[in-house]
Amino acid sequence: MKILAIVGSFRKGGNTDLITDRILEGARSQGAHTEKVFIDDLKIASCQGCMECRKEGVCHQQDDVSALVKKIEAADGVIFGSPIYGNYITGQAKMLLDRLMGVINKTVFVPGTGPTKVTRLETKPRNVVILMTIGADRPECADDPLKLLRRMLGSFTNGGTVEEFIAAGLIDQGQVAMDVPALTDIARRLHRTPNPEEEALAMKSRNEEILGKAFQTGVKLTKF
Ligand SMILES: Cc1cc2nc3c(=O)[nH]c(=O)nc-3n(C[C@H](O)[C@H](O)[C@H](O)COP(=O)(O)O)c2cc1C
Structure with a gap:
């Protein structure tokens, strides 16, 4: 079984990267072969709008x-992860x-329609994870891109699942895996809370929950 992760963050060791790693770890625990690709490492020009791919x-x-x-x-499984910008x-x-x-689908994506069954890719089942990391403690910040990602990535699942993994309240690089003293500094600096130590403990526990859920998401990614 092959699991591919596509990471749209610029920060190696950032939150998207670290959560992706944990999902991949979960997948590997079930015997999957995994690969992680940073979009920023690829040579990708912007679409020129020629519409040739539609043919x-x-x-x-x-x-x-x-x-x-x-x-x-x-x-067999694809993770698409991006921070919210x-x-x-x-x-x-x-x-x-x-x-x-136009390369993976025969038609454009129309809002209001479900995943289209117009994939150009081999029609085998694939599970998909959409991972969004967000600075604000507001998961709804991911609502707009999710509309596109559900349709576009859902189009090649062929009966596989689409899991949405939203990790909110993560601002600093690698915050999701930080220890309590570093989180205390964030609580003091960014949240200006009266009790930074207490807030840091709460952040640590929430981060552990996120990473635990990420591992389980990776396990699920291998199940059909
Ligand atoms: C240019 C830029 C724009 C951002 N815009 C938002 C935003 O609109 N809403 C938000 O909650 N966080 C925003 N953030 C914060 C990132 O979503 C957050 O830091 C995330 O954890 C970064 O993921 P990474 O560590 O994988 O790079 C922005 C960050 C940058 C650098």
Whole structure:
């Protein structure tokens, strides 16, 4: 079983990266082979809007997109993770999705419709995890990109599951795995709370919950 993670964060060791690692760890515990790709490490030009891909699903730009499409096609599970930037996914993550739209699907995505059954990828079951990390303690910050991601990634599941993993209240790099003294500093600096030590303990416990859930999400990703 192959699990592919596509990470749309710029920060290696950031929250999206660390949660992705934990999901992959869960998948590996079930015997899966895993691969993690940072979009920022790939050579990906922006879509030129030529609409050629709408015909046969082929993009004529020569860069890393076609190899990535092959990896998505071969995968039994796909994790797509991005931090929320300005209430959406990162620019590079959106740029990749624009390049994938006509290549993985035959039609565009219409709001209000469910996952389309128009994939160009081999129609085998794939499980999908959509991972969004958010600075504010407000999961609804992910609502807008989720509308696109559910339709677009849901289109190639072929009976597999789409799991949404929203991790809110994470601002600093690697905050999800920080120890209590570092979290105390964040509570003091960012939250200006009267009792930073107490808040740090609460943050630590919430982070452990997030990482535990991530591992279980990885386990589930391997089940069909
Ligand atoms: C340019 C930029 C824009 C951001 N916009 C938002 C936002 O609109 N809402 C929010 O809650 N957090 C926002 N954040 C915070 C990130 O979502 C948060 O720090 C996240 O944990 C980063 O994930 P990473 O560690 O994987 O990079 C923004 C961060 C950056 C750098």
